[in-house]
Amino acid sequence: MSHLHIPDGIIAVWLWILGYLIIGIYFIAVYFQLKKTVEYKKIAMISVLGALMLLSMSIPIPFVLPYHLNLSALLGILTGPFYAGLTIFSVNLILALVGHGGITIVGLNTIVLTAEAIVAFFLFRLLRKSFKKIFPVAFISTFIALVISTALTVGIVYAGTQNLDYVIHKHNNICTDCANHDHDNDYHKGHEEAESFDIKRFIALVLITGTLGWTLESFISAFIINYINRVKPDLLENNWTY
Amino acid sequence: MKITDIDYYAEYGKSWLNRLSTRIKMLAVLLVIATVVISSDIRILGGLYLALLLVVTFSSVPKLKIIKISLYPLIFLILFLVSIKNIVLQTALIFIFKALSAATSLVLLVFTTNYIKIFGTLSKIMPTFLVNVLFLTYRSLFILAKTFESLMDVLKFRGLPAIKRPILFLKTIGNLVGFFVIKSMETGENLYDAMKLRGYSDSFTYLKNK
Numbered sequence: 001m002s003h004l005h006i007p008d009g010i011i012a013v014w015l016w017i018l019g020y021l022i023i024g025i026y027f028i029a030v031y032f033q034l035k036k037t038v039e040y041k042k043i044a045m046i047s048v049l050g051a052l053m054l055l056s057m058s059i060p061i062p063f064v065l066p067y068h069l070n071l072s073a074l075l076g077i078l079t080g081p082f083y084a085g086l087t088i089f090s091v092n093l094i095l096a097l098v099g100h101g102g103i104t105i106v107g108l109n110t111i112v113l114t115a116e117a118i119v120a121f122f123l124f125r126l127l128r129k130s131f132k133k134i135f136p137v138a139f140i141s142t143f144i145a146l147v148i149s150t151a152l153t154v155g156i157v158y159a160g161t162q163n164l165d166y167v168i169h170k171h172n173n174i175c176t177d178c179a180n181h182d183h184d185n186d187y188h189k190g191h192e193e194a195e196s197f198d199i200k201r202f203i204a205l206v207l208i209t210g211t212l213g214w215t216l217e218s219f220i221s222a223f224i225i226n227y228i229n230r231v232k233p234d235l236l237e238n239n240w241t242y
Numbered sequence: 243m244k245i246t247d248i249d250y251y252a253e254y255g256k257s258w259l260n261r262l263s264t265r266i267k268m269l270a271v272l273l274v275i276a277t278v279v280i281s282s283d284i285r286i287l288g289g290l291y292l293a294l295l296l297v298v299t300f301s302s303v304p305k306l307k308i309i310k311i312s313l314y315p316l317i318f319l320i321l322f323l324v325s326i327k328n329i330v331l332q333t334a335l336i337f338i339f340k341a342l343s344a345a346t347s348l349v350l351l352v353f354t355t356n357y358i359k360i361f362g363t364l365s366k367i368m369p370t371f372l373v374n375v376l377f378l379t380y381r382s383l384f385i386l387a388k389t390f391e392s393l394m395d396v397l398k399f400r401g402l403p404a405i406k407r408p409i410l411f412l413k414t415i416g417n418l419v420g421f422f423v424i425k426s427m428e429t430g431e432n433l434y435d436a437m438k439l440r441g442y443s444d445s446f447t448y449l450k451n452k
Contacts (some may be wrong), residue, residue: 005318007341009278027369034371040442041434043371047378048430052243054383055390056419069419078423089372090379097352097360098245099314099345103275157322162283164326195328202325209321216412223416224423232424 008102011160019107026085026114033082038131040084044126049065049075050087054094061220072149073142074221076117077124077236084117085110107157117147134236150210154203161197245380246387251353257301259354264363267351274347278340283333287339294346303353312349315341382426382433389425393418 017161061067076084089110096103123141131137147197228235252260252416260266277290319341323334351360354442357380397418403410 005315006322007319007337008344010319010322010337013279021403024418027372031369031371033362040437043374044378044434044437045335045427046429048382048386048426048433050375050379051382051386052423054379055386055421058244059394059415059419061415071419074423082359086372086375087379090376093376094245094380097348098248099312099349101318102315102341102344103348104279161322195326195330195333198325198327201327202322205321205325219409219412220416220419223413226418227420228418228423231420232427233445235424235427 005101006105006157008104010102011105011108015156015160016104016108019105019109019111022105023089023107023110030083030086046079046083046087047090048095049079050090053087053091053206061216067216069220070113070116070217071221072113072116073120073145073217074224076119076121076145077138077141077225079117080119081114081121083212084121085114088113088117100190112149112152112156115152116145119148134229135222135226139218139222142221143214146210146214146217150206150214154199154206157202158197158199164195164197244387245383248352249357249384251304251307252356255303257303257354259297259301259303259350262354264355264359267355268360268363271347271351275344278344282336284336284339287336287343291339291343291346294343294350296345299352301354303350308349309400310344312346315345352430372420378433382429385429385433386422386426390422391430393422 034040053075056071057068059069061069072084072088075087079087089106092101092106092109092113093103095101096106101109120141123144124137127137127140129135225236273291274294277286281287298308313367316338319337323329323337326333358377361373361377364376365377368376397414403414405411
């Protein structure tokens with residue numbers, strides 16, 4: 001639930017365009033960074049991790065609801081905050097091409113998941129100084145990152161659907177000259193009960209489905225990092241990407 | 243449905259859609275997306291979805307697979323529609339047609355177009371480094387798929403711990419993905435070495451020729 005599976009045509013146009021603009025600015029920064037460092041190895045590593053994310057999503061985790069892994073927090077911990085967005089964008093675009101989330105939402109989705117990766121990266125580095133064991137550090141970093149990115153998701157959905165009339169242009173079809181109507185008549189009594197997006201209901205649904213998802217993802221990410229720490233700890237040092 | 247299976251249909255499919263120019267198909271998808279974003283007329287959106295279903299029906303493409311994948315957006319849409327107070331059938335149908343039309347057009351594109359052609363067309367409008375990442379991510383899927391399938395076979399033969407023991411269950415999955423991460427990083431290193439040996443500087447020449 002930490003990322004948007006929203007199909008096309010639901011989120012307000014201005015919001016998803018803004019999402020693409022922000023991602024565009026990020027790409028300009030990446031372009032200049034790559035030009036400066038000429039580190040094309042990062043392109044290969046980032047791409048392989050993208051493929052890893054896509055494949056790991058197909059591992060079935062049948063806990064009440066069929067969940068799938070997201071691994072953005074893990075990606076942030078492994079690659080650092082700067083290049084994680086590039087992997088996340090390519091994963092989101094490929095997923096959108098197979099109908100998993102709208103193509104117009106790719107920019108916003110990249111922002112949400114990159115935020116998750118950034119939070120996980122900094123929390124992991126911060127907590128590692130205070131805790132001896134890596135498992136709780138990875139668990140807490142992932143869990144908090146997931147909560148923050150889900151909050152961002154809810155905020156985006158709320159901002160993008162706050163005025164449903166704007167999204168479906170319904171108001172124009174029903175009431176073409178509202179200014180001339182008597183606002184006490186029956187028509188407008190019905191109109192007051194017009195469709196509206198209930199954010200509280202949405203948050204409740206997200207919390208019901210999300211809480212279990214955050215816990216599962218955090219446990220799995222912590223076990224993954226624990227395994228990497230035992231077998232190849234240098235991968236967690238972030239000396240090639242930051 | 244695996245992405246590697248979709249690629250098989252895109253590469254070896256014999257439908258008239260497979261033979262159609264990639265640019266035309268991508269323009270058609272763009273048109274569908276624009277209609278979905280701009281229009282809120284149930285007749286236009288319903289007509290659009292019907293037209294797409296007719297295209298699926300009258301092409302020798304894997305119809306059921308395409309329709310099944312394109313229905314995926316409905317899972318989130320239900321969550322969204324339940325959150326709308328006083329929702330009427332017309333509004334629900336508008337959103338359903340929007341979601342299904344966009345998804346069907348995109349799924350049709352990837353089922354009938356080789357990924358090299360898609361990324362080749364994208365390379366004309368996107369920065370090179372981004373197209374390279376997309377191309378390599380997609381390519382790496384096939385390289386890693388073999389390792390991944392072997393790991394899934396190991397999991398199947400050894401048996402996953404029962405869900406009744408959730409921590410052990412999650413630990414097994416975690417260790418499996420952890421191993422997969424290490425293998426993937428090694429694959430990334432090898433991939434870069436191979437690219438370097440073949441003279442990679444900052445772009446793939448054959449993507450530009452597509």
